[in-house]
Amino acid sequence: MQQEIFDFIEFMHVKAARLAMSSKQNPALLREDALAADWNRPEEDEAWASYQ
Structure with missing residues (x-):
């Protein structure tokens, strides 16, 4: 019985x-929305274009 309780x-x-x-309580997912404004800019696309 004790093992069943531990398993549960x-x-x-x-x-x-x-x-x-x-x-959405995951902090990594919350940061993604907050940083999207910076990530989704033409300057960022241009800066990272050579890595694609």
Whole structure:
């Protein structure tokens, strides 16, 4: 019985981690919107054109 409880707790941790990674609560995803104004400029396209 104790092992089942531990397994369930581990399952809940994994589920919560997956939810956090796929949601907008992920800080990396939030930064993407904030930085898009700087990234999506003609000057940036020109600067990175040689790397494509």
